[in-house]
Amino acid sequence: MLEHLSKLRKQQKWSLQETADQLGMAKSTYAGYESGYREPSLQSLSHIADLFETTVDFLIGRTDQEQDYIEITNLLEKPDAKISIDEKPLSADEIVDFVAFVRLKRSIKEKKI
Amino acid sequence: MLEHLSKLRKQQKWSLQETADQLGMAKSTYAGYESGYREPSLQSLSHIADLFETTVDFLIGRTDQEQDYIEITNLLEKPDAKISIDEKPLSADEIVDFVAFVRLKRSIKEKKI
DNA sequence: ACTTTTCGTATTCAATTCGCGTACCTTTTT
DNA sequence: AAAAAGGTACGCGAATTGAATACGAAAAGT
Incomplete structure (x- = not known):
């Protein structure tokens, strides 16, 4: 789950701390999601999808379609x-x-x- | 969260028990999701989306687009x-x-x- | 009409999981 | 070289989970 997270963050050239700050959570919390150590709540996951302008389905690997619109x-x-x-x-x-x-x-x- | 679940299940005319069986979980567990009493794990949520042939983003109310293709x-x-x-x-x-x-x-x- | 089964809801409880702080090492910056 | 920032790992209290159980209401069966 959430294999795409690390890649998305690096695309933006954000550090773990920066990203966690934008999401309003602790660095260790967000890092846990990226490493697969923990799973976010649905609400947090939704915020993460908003931040990276993608879908929850993409974040959890249910689809490989990154945006919610189709080019x-x-x-x-x-x-x-x-x-x-x-x-x-x-x-x-x-x-x-x-x-x-x-x-x-x-x-x-x-x-x- | 998951406001659409009950509607989706009733569309299929499934009982809580039937639905839970198909998902391989206890009736009380699934019922908890519908009532908003509990949140499923990401994996369970993904199974639920599969069962109802919809997206996780729709289930959690992030989009009102029910299918993963666009008509x-x-x-x-x-x-x-x-x-x-x-x-x-x-x-x-x-x-x-x-x-x-x-x-x-x-x-x-x-x-x- | 009475009994049995099914349905949906609510509650309890052990076990798991969460979120955060913290510490630690490595890499980068000053 | 020192300081700052980045990434990883762990421990703890608090919160949440999943399942069992129980209950009344509705539906189905006899």
């Missing part, structure tokens, strides 16, 4: 069937086409063409 | 900026276009036009 261009590499229309998952082709479509539309709107 | 037509009513392309959230217009685009393409493919 569609990420789906180009591995279409994960995370989005659907009319209950039917988007195919890879549909995603490719749509990305092209929106990019074109945006570029027109910005008068770059 | 885009739901965003037509309340565009929640849950999806983005090139790091830029889709606008309401883009979502409308997207849906129309995919629907058209699908109907062509199915030779309905």
Whole structure:
């Protein structure tokens, strides 16, 4: 559980102390979560997810999707069937086409063409 | 926390005992979660999310999005900026276009036009 | 109609776990 | 070299857990 925590903190280049301060807990407490020595309460876990702008499901390793929004261009590499229309998952082709479509539309709107 | 649990269980028309059995825990234990008397461990919570086919974030009320995939037509009513392309959230217009685009393409493919 | 089973709620209790302080060693900074 | 900061490990009191148990109400069975 919480294998991603250490990586997330280092991405932000925060120390254990800094992170614990932001969360309003003792350094040893937060360190315990990272090391797997302890588990946070649901409330603390929610605060941690807020701080790192991710989901609880990602923190506990239930999903590998880091954000709670979907960047569609990420789906180009591995279409994960995370989005659907009319209950039917988007195919890879549909995603490719749509990305092209929106990019074109945006570029027109910005008068770059 | 876990306000959704009772509703989810009743949707399935399961009793406390049935649900607890499926989760491999005592009835009183599961009942404690529903009533808010106790909090489950992260592992138990993950099992519960699996059983109800939802996310931990939904169970603890961190999001109101019940599934871990996004049905885009739901965003037509309340565009929640849950999806983005090139790091830029889709606008309401883009979502409308997207849906129309995919629907058209699908109907062509199915030779309905 | 009466009995039995099932349902949901509440309480008790031993065992576990939590959060924090503290100490310790290593690395970095001054 | 000294001081500060970073990371790890441990001990303790306090709080929480999970399960057993008990209870009245509702549902099902005879």
